[in-house]
Every structure is written in C-alpha cells, then in structure tokens.
Amino acid sequence: MEFASVHPICLHLISSAIQRCRLSEDLCRLSVVLKFSPNSDPLLLRISISDTGIGSCLEEFQDLKFPREAVIAEKWDGVLSVRTTSICDNEVFNYQLNLKESASARRLTRLPSNPKNGVKFSGTEVCLSISESLDVLLAEINCFFQKCLLKTFSSVFSLFTLICSLLVLQMLVLKIPNVAYELVVEHDDASGLQYENVFLANESNPLHFSASNLERLKSGFEDYILKHGNSSSKKCGSCFPSLEHLKVGSGIACCTEGLRNTELVMEAVILISEISEPTSSCFRPCGANSEVLCFKDFTPCSIPPSSVKALTSIDWRSYGLTLGSIVNQHGYALLEWEGLPPSARIDIVLHCYHNQYPNMIPSARKTQLDRNLIKKSVKLALDDLKEKHAGVLLSAHALKIRNCAPDLAKTIAGLILSSKDSSFQGECFSLLGLQSEGVGGEIVEDCIKEKIISVIEMNDRKSNQKSELAPFLFENDSLQVLEFQEEEYEEGDDGPFSPLDI
Amino acid sequence: MEDLCNSSMRFFSDQHLCFADIIPPSEVRARIEVAVLNFLRILTSPAPAISDLPLINRKSSNRRVSQGLLTEVSWIFLSHSFCTRSLMRANAAKAFIRVWKVMEMCFQILVQEKRVTQRELFYKLLCDSPDYFTSQLQVNRTIQDVVALLRCSRFSLGIMASSRGLVAGRLLLQEPNEEVVDCSACGSSGHAISGDLNLLEKLILKTDARYIIVVEKHAIFQRLAEDRIFNQIPSILITAKGYPDIATRFLLHRLSRAFPDLPILALVDWNPAGLAILCTFKFGSIGMGLEAYRYACNVKWLGLRGNDLQLIPEQSMVPLKQRDLQIATSLMSSEFLQENYREELAVMVQLGQRVEIEALYFHGYGYLGKYIAKKIVQANYI
Numbered sequence: 105m106e107f108a109s110v111h112p113i114c115l116h117l118i119s120s121a122i123q124r125c126r127l128s129e130d131l132c133r134l135s136v137v138l139k140f141s142p143n144s145d146p147l148l149l150r151i152s153i154s155d156t157g158i159g160s161c162l163e164e165f166q167d168l169k170f171p172r173e174a175v176i177a178e179k180w181d182g183v184l185s186v187r188t189t190s191i192c193d194n195e196v197f198n199y200q201l202n203l204k205e206s207a208s209a210r211r212l213t214r215l216p217s218n219p220k221n222g223v224k225f226s227g228t229e230v231c232l233s234i235s236e237s238l239d240v241l242l243a244e245i246n247c248f249f250q251k252c253l254l255k256t257f258s259s260v261f262s263l264f265t266l267i268c269s270l271l272v273l274q275m276l277v278l279k280i281p282n283v284a285y286e287l288v289v290e291h292d293d294a295s296g297l298q299y300e301n302v303f304l305a306n307e308s309n310p311l312h313f314s315a316s317n318l319e320r321l322k323s324g325f326e327d328y329i330l331k332h333g334n335s336s337s338k339k340c341g342s343c344f345p346s347l348e349h350l351k352v353g354s355g356i357a358c359c360t361e362g363l364r365n366t367e368l369v370m371e372a373v374i375l376i377s378e379i380s381e382p383t384s385s386c387f388r389p390c391g392a393n394s395e396v397l398c399f400k401d402f403t404p405c406s407i408p409p410s411s412v413k414a415l416t417s418i419d420w421r422s423y424g425l426t427l428g429s430i431v432n433q434h435g436y437a438l439l440e441w442e443g444l445p446p447s448a449r450i451d452i453v454l455h456c457y458h459n460q461y462p463n464m465i466p467s468a469r470k471t472q473l474d475r476n477l478i479k480k481s482v483k484l485a486l487d488d489l490k491e492k493h494a495g496v497l498l499s500a501h502a503l504k505i506r507n508c509a510p511d512l513a514k515t516i517a518g519l520i521l522s523s524k525d526s527s528f529q530g531e532c533f534s535l536l537g538l539q540s541e542g543v544g545g546e547i548v549e550d551c552i553k554e555k556i557i558s559v560i561e562m563n564d565r566k567s568n569q570k571s572e573l574a575p576f577l578f579e580n581d582s583l584q585v586l587e588f589q590e591e592e593y594e595e596g597d598d599g600p601f602s603p604l605d606i
Numbered sequence: 607m608e609d610l611c612n613s614s615m616r617f618f619s620d621q622h623l624c625f626a627d628i629i630p631p632s633e634v635r636a637r638i639e640v641a642v643l644n645f646l647r648i649l650t651s652p653a654p655a656i657s658d659l660p661l662i663n664r665k666s667s668n669r670r671v672s673q674g675l676l677t678e679v680s681w682i683f684l685s686h687s688f689c690t691r692s693l694m695r696a697n698a699a700k701a702f703i704r705v706w707k708v709m710e711m712c713f714q715i716l717v718q719e720k721r722v723t724q725r726e727l728f729y730k731l732l733c734d735s736p737d738y739f740t741s742q743l744q745v746n747r748t749i750q751d752v753v754a755l756l757r758c759s760r761f762s763l764g765i766m767a768s769s770r771g772l773v774a775g776r777l778l779l780q781e782p783n784e785e786v787v788d789c790s791a792c793g794s795s796g797h798a799i800s801g802d803l804n805l806l807e808k809l810i811l812k813t814d815a816r817y818i819i820v821v822e823k824h825a826i827f828q829r830l831a832e833d834r835i836f837n838q839i840p841s842i843l844i845t846a847k848g849y850p851d852i853a854t855r856f857l858l859h860r861l862s863r864a865f866p867d868l869p870i871l872a873l874v875d876w877n878p879a880g881l882a883i884l885c886t887f888k889f890g891s892i893g894m895g896l897e898a899y900r901y902a903c904n905v906k907w908l909g910l911r912g913n914d915l916q917l918i919p920e921q922s923m924v925p926l927k928q929r930d931l932q933i934a935t936s937l938m939s940s941e942f943l944q945e946n947y948r949e950e951l952a953v954m955v956q957l958g959q960r961v962e963i964e965a966l967y968f969h970g971y972g973y974l975g976k977y978i979a980k981k982i983v984q985a986n987y988i
Contacts, residue, residue, distance in 0.1 A: 504696040
C-alpha cells in the first residue's frame with residue numbers, strides 16, 4: 105500500500121476530519137465521496153471529505169502548502185472549497201482556499217454563508233476537484249487514447265482502493281469509538297448517475313466507550329493480526345488456535361512541544377505470536393521479518409526516516425532479540441531479525457498524534473521528539489510484554505544463565521536424595537511443597553528447576569531497575585565489617601602464581 | 607611499654623583469623639545440609655532469590671600476618687573479607703554451579719564413608735559434568751571454594767591429600783598397633799609420607815636427631831639419603847619434592863611440636879621460587895590459608911644463600927626467568943618477609959641470576975655433605 109502516493113493533502117484532510125470527530129462527544133460520520141465524470145470535458149474527479157464532528161477552525165488550513173510532488177498535483181488547481189459550522193454557530197460558513205496563492209492575505213476567500221434556521225448541527229466538508237483536459241488527451245495519438253483513459257480510470261480506481269483501505273485500516277486498528285466511515289463513489293456516465301455506496305461497517309466494539317486510545321489500539325491491532333490484516337473478515341483459526349499464543353505489550357510516551365504546548369503522544373503496541381504450523385493457505389509475507397505499521401494523527405502513514413533511525417537505536421539485545429537490518433520499502437519499515445525461531449512472529453504498530461486540535465504541520469524539531477518518543481514507547485511496550493508474560497524476551501544474559509538451571513537443579517536434587525537423614529529430606533520436600541512419600545528424583549529436580557527459572561526470569565524483568573543483592577547462603581555475624589568484593593574468577597585461569605601463591 | 611603493646615596487638619590479631627575447622631564427617635554433612643536448606647528457604651520464600659555464595663577471599667589483599675605470643679613462629683592467615691559467587695553473573699554462572707557440584711560429590715563421599723584424592727575427584731567430576739570441569743587446577747580451586755564456604759578443612763570433606771612427601775633419617779615412626787618404621791633404613795628413596803592426616807596425627811614419633819633438614823628437591827634428598835648424611839650429622843631429612851603439600855607440612859609441624867629443641871633448617875635453590883618454598887613451610891600459604899596457618903614452623907634458611915656464591919663457579923649461574931621475577935615481586939610486597947631475607951632477594955634480583963644446589967657438585971659429590979656440616983656447626987643459618 106503506497107500511502108505516499110495518496111495526496112498528502114487528502115491524508116491531512118482525512119486526519120483532521122478524524123480529529124474533529126474524536127473531539128466531538130457524539131456519534132459522527134466520516135464520508136469520503138469520489139465523484140467521477142468520465143464523459144465530461146475536461147474529465148472531472150471531485151473528492152469530498154466530510155464529517156459531522158466539531159466545526160473546523162481555519163487555523164487548520166493555515167500552514168497547508170501546495171505540494172509540488174504527487175500525481176494529482178499536476179492536475180489540481182490548488183483550490184479547496186470548505187464549508188463548516190460549529191454547533192453554536194447560526195450559519196454555515198463557506199470559504200475558498202487557494203493554496204497556489206503565495207500571499208497569505210489572498211489565500212482565503214470568504215463566500216456568502218448559509219443560514220441554519222435554528223437547527224443544531226456541526227460538521228465540515230472539504231472538496232477538491234481534479235481535472236484532465238480532453239484536449240490534452242486528444243493531442244496524443246489516437247491509439248493511445250484508450251490507454252490514457254484507462255490510466256485515468258485506473259488512477260481513480262487506485263485512489264479509491266487506497267482511500268478505502270486507509271479508512272478500513274483506521275477503523276480496524278484504531279477503533280475510534282464514535283466514528284462511522286462511509287466511502288461513496290459516484291460516476292456519471294452515459295446511462296446517468298451511478299451511485300455506489302460503500303458503508304464500512306464498524307464492527308461491534310467490545311471495548312468500553314471510555315477505553316483509552318492505547319487500549320483501543322491494542323485491541324484493534326490484535327484483531328488486525330488475527331485476521332491477517334485486511335484480507336479476511338474473521339480471526340484465522342488455523343494460525344491462532346488459541347489466544348494464549350498471542351502476547352501483547354503496549355507503551356505510551358508523551359511530551360509537550362511547541363509554543364502552543366500541544367501534547368505529542370506516541371503509542372506503541374508489540375505483538376508476539378507463536379504459530380505452531382503455518383498453514384499454506386494463510387499467506388505470511390514476512391516470515392522472520394516484522395512490518396511496522398505506522399499511524400499519524402489517526403491516519404495511516406508511511407514511516408518517516410527519523411523513526412527508522414529510532415528503531416535501529418533501540419537496545420534489542422537486552423530483550424534477547426538481534427536486529428539484522430531495517431529495510432525501508434514503500435514507506436513501510438521491515439525489521440529483519442536474526443535467530444528468531446521459525447514459529448515466532450513479531451508485529452509492531454506505532455501511532456503518533458497530537459492530543460489537541462488543530463494539528464500542526466510537522467516541523468524539524470518534531471522529528472527529534474519523535475525519535476525519543478519512539479524509543480521510549482517501544483521500550484515501554486517491550487517491558488510491558490516481559491512483565492505480563494514470563495519467559496518472553498529474555499535478555500541474552502538471562503538466557504545464558506537459564507541454560508545452567510537444569511544442572512543446578514540436578515545437583516541440589518542429588519544432594520537432597522543422597523542424604524540418609526530423613527528429617528532433612530522431609531524438611532526439603534516440605535519447603536518445595538512436595539509429598540514426602542515416594543517422591544522420585546525427577547519430580548524433585550523439575551520442581552527446583554521451575555523455581556530457579558522463575559527467579560531468573562523475574563530478575564531479568566527487574567534488571568532495568570536497581571538490582572538487589574541476592575541474600576547470602578550463610579549469614580555471618582563476625583565482628584568485622586564485611587567487605588564485599590565482587591570478583592570474577594576467569595574460567596580456567598591459571599594465574600601467574602599458583603601454586604606458589606605466597 | 608612497647609613490648610606490651612606489641613604483644614597485645616598479637617593477641618588481638620587472632621580475632622581477625624578466619625579458619626577452617628577440622629571436624630568429623632557427620633558435622634560436615636550437617637553443614638552441607640544447612641547449606642541446602644538455606645538455599646531452598648530463600649528460593650521458596652515470598653521474595654524468591656537464588657542465594658549468593660560468600661567465600662572467604664583467598665587473595666593477598668585478605669592476607670594478614672600473625673606473630674605467636676610465646677614463640678617465634680609467625681604465620682599467614684586469612685581474614686574476614688569475602689567475595690561472592692553468584693549465579694546471576696552470566697560469565698561466572700558455571701563457577702557458581704561448580705561449587706555446588708563439588709559439594710554434592712563430597713557429600714556423597716562422606717555418606718559412603720570413603721576418602722578420595724583430588725585426582726580421583728577430578729576424574730569423577732570430568733565424567734559426570736564435562737561441561738563444567740576441564741582441568742585438575744579448576745577442581746582444586748573449586749575444592750578450596752567449598753572449604754572457604756563451609757569453613758571446614760579439605761581433609762574433613764573426605765579429600766585426601768596427595769602423598770608426595772618423603773622422610774628419611776634418624777626417626778622412628780609407628781602407626782598405632784603397627785610395626786615400627788626406621789626411616790634411616792629406608793634406602794635412598796626414604797619413607798613416603800601418607801596423605802591421610804588422621805593417620806599422621808596418630809603416628810608415634812621417636813628420634814635422636816639434633817636437626818631437621820627440609821630439602822626442596824627430590825634429587826638432593828636422594829643424594830643426601832644415599833650418602834647417609836643423617837649418620838654424620840644426626841638429623842631427619844624431609845622433602846615435599848617441590849612445593850610443600852599439606853601432608854608434608856603437617857608432619858613437619860608435628861615433628862616441630864614433638865621435638866621443639868630441634869632447629870629446622872631449609873636447603874633450597876638460590877632463587878625466588880626456592881625462597882617461596884621456604885616461606886610456605888615457614889608461614890603457610892594463601893591458597894590453603896584457612897588451614898595452612900596451623901602448620902607454620904620456625905624454619906631457618908641454611909642455604910643456598912648469597913654468601914655461598916663464592917663457592918660456586920660463575921658458569922653455574924643461570925639468568926632469572928620472568929616467573930622468578932614475578933615471584934620475587936610478590937615476596938617483596940609481603941609484610942611478613944624479614945629483613946635479611948629481603949636483602950637476599952634483592953641481591954638475586956639485582957644480579958638477575960639464580961643458582962641451583964647442584965652447582966656445589968663442582969667441588970665433588972661429597973662436597974654437599976661437608977657444606978651442610980660446616981654451615982650447621984657454624985650455626986650459619988638465618
């Protein structure tokens with residue numbers, strides 16, 4: 105999905121619309137209407153993005169710039185028609201915004217407003233028109249005419265598909281509770297106006313209305329992965345037979361930035377799934393790689409390079425992960441892991457948004473903040489995962505120690521069972537919570553091993569906090585103050601003086 | 607006034623002493639059982655953890671010197687400085703587990719009421735846990751860790767010392783209810799010193815010697831035994847064939863207590879290693895610092911010494927090796943080394959040379975005996 109090719113203006117408009125809907129307390133509708141007139145001259149495509157959220161404030165359009173790149177830029181005159189009203193306004197305001205106009209005073213033209221006649225409602229509609237002059241097309245050689253038309257058709261179609269998937273992704277993953285999405289395609293051809301209304305059903309949301317954005321993101325992302333993205337409507341039973349195989353961690357980091365003290369929020373959700381037997385029917389494009397899904401201000405977006413850098417700089421090793429490389433393809437970041445078990449899969453989603461409306465267009469300083477926020481939120485998500493699921497994301501250090509646990513357990517069990525003192529054995533068994541009668545060596549060993557491993561895993565989770573010293577095997581009540589010199593005895597070190605170690 | 611101060615200092619310094627008890631097997635087993643119970647208690651407690659092992663530090667930083675109250679004997683001992691072995695340090699996790707494995711092995715040995723040597727223990731551990739044990743030295747070190755942890759002597763753990771030492775000369779040994787062994791009739795190979803400290807403890811000793819001569823090297827011991835030097839100078843010859851092992855030290859200590867009037871004279875090569883061996887007999891060692899302090903004896907340095915250099919040809923002098931210099935540095939920095947020994951060491955380092963006792967053969971094979979006799983008569987020992 106190449107969101108980069110969707111006009112950034114469209115993305116911004118949709119994202120603003122979402123924000124306005126979110127901030128409204130009522131149920132809202134977000135509609136994207138594409139009206140295509142292939143028979144008119146020039147060919148006309150009218151994109152209209154409307155919502156029933158709070159009214160729009162003009163500052164939102166203040167910093168919009170006419171983009172030089174993008175496919176549609178060639179064919180757009182830079183004019184946005186805006187109609188907006190707030191709940192307390194008496195009229196519907198109409199504006200025309202000319203982004204091609206460089207002087208700020210002449211950009212905004214106020215048009216006559218429409219009275220509301222006492223009806224209470226709020227909403228915004230923003231329209232832009234893209235036209236392709238037929239002359240331009242006819243100027244081409246005739247045999248290419250069909251192709252050009254097809255090209256225009258296909259670009260409209262792809263735009264439609266893109267917007268559709270964008271909205272679906274938004275709806276599915278972000279689960280904004282009070283917004284209903286609607287995508288309408290009208291096309292005007294010889295037989296008259298054809299109207300196709302695609303109303304995107306908002307799946308029944310099990311989350312409470314007051315659930316936080318992060319919880320919604322978590323729930324939405326889980327659904328998204330369980331359904332293999334947008335490709336199916338149900339959770340895949342063969343890949344995920346039970347939800348136990350799904351481990352989710354989330355993290356949120358915020359900071360205030362800018363002169364207006366807007367709060368910038370970064371949410372990260374990490375999902376680790378164990379797929380026992382990947383069935384051929386389910387398409388798993390990534391394998392040992394993780395795709396990072398990005399959202400910005402409630403709209404899907406491509407991952408900015410600063411975020412890619414931030415992801416590279418995270419200390420994955422302390423979570424037992426080795427990052428091979430990050431590939432940035434088509435605006436998606438693909439993390440390539442080394443040494444990940446074949447049945448394991450890691451998915452990550454990042455969402456950065458402003459907590460206020462209107463959104464500010466990104467500035468250079470924001471990328472620095474983004475980087476720190478990404479690192480912080482991803483780290484919090486990883487810690488959250490470790491905290492909730494024992495034995496997951498163990499650091500390389502803990503894994504090394506854990507490998508020794510069976511031998512230690514065997515030795516201690518051996519000590520207990522070699523003893524001929526039954527009261528000693530009895531006490532050991534009762535400490536372990538085992539029955540004294542007829543306990544086999546293996547049971548004792550496994551019991552001890554389990555406890556040792558859980559201590560190792562618990563210590564690994566706490567490793568970021570101040571490490572507590574483990575208690576000593578023997579408490580000493582000697583008169584001297586003990587100096588605890590922690591020394592590493594090197595393995596197999598002969599030393600220069602042994603045995604003459606005077 | 608100063609004497610009083612000094613003597614009270616000596617008295618109090620014993621409070622710093624950390625030692626390993628010589629205890630019967632049942633008590634060692636009990637200590638190991640306490641270790642296991644403590645481990646399990648901490649593992650299953652509401653705040654579970656894997657306890658660290660506190661081991662008395664066997665490094666020179668923890669070495670102290672004590673001087674006897676009534677005797678001239680001083681010794682090295684270890685004080686209450688600890689280092690820990692922890693499972694939680696990834697690189698040292700195996701060392702931690704090694705200590706437990708040796709404890710398990712010793713426990714089993716004690717339950718079966720057997721005794722093993724360090725060599726036997728090494729092979730058993732090598733077969734049992736090849737991932738953890740790779741060398742004899744590692745096993746020996748781990749055994750010392752267990753000694754430092756449980757504070758009981760190696761012998762109490764059921765590990766027999768090697769029988770490396772030899773004794774010859776005017777000494778009669780008798781194990782209880784056994785035949786008397788006359789060490790002057792043992793030939794040039796002498797009588798092997800048992801590794802069983804219990805046995806050595808019970809030996810009945812009788813002598814008419816006037817001196818005890820501690821010899822560094824086996825070859826010299828053999829020469830002197832063959833020449834029956836102990837008949838010319840009434841003496842007992844004893845050697846550990848190199849670095850002193852615990853059994854030899856034990857026996858020497860017993861001899862010194864049984865026959866306190868006999869001066870103990872050491873015959874070592876003139877090099878830092880020779881002096882180090884002498885010092886080990888004299889003061890003890892850090893490696894077995896928890897036990898060795900008991901067996902320190904008042905050993906005096908007979909030869910070779912700096913003033914004997916005139917007796918040997920220059921060609922016999924060999925340059926000091928790197929290792930010799932390291933030993934010299936270590937000895938120089940020890941606080942127990944007396945001034946005259948320090949001077950000797952300084953000359954060695956300054957000349958950069960060393961001399962072996964065999965250099966005396968330049969004057970003929972019988973010369974060594976005459977050299978020793980002359981020195982003893984002149985009381986030329988420090």
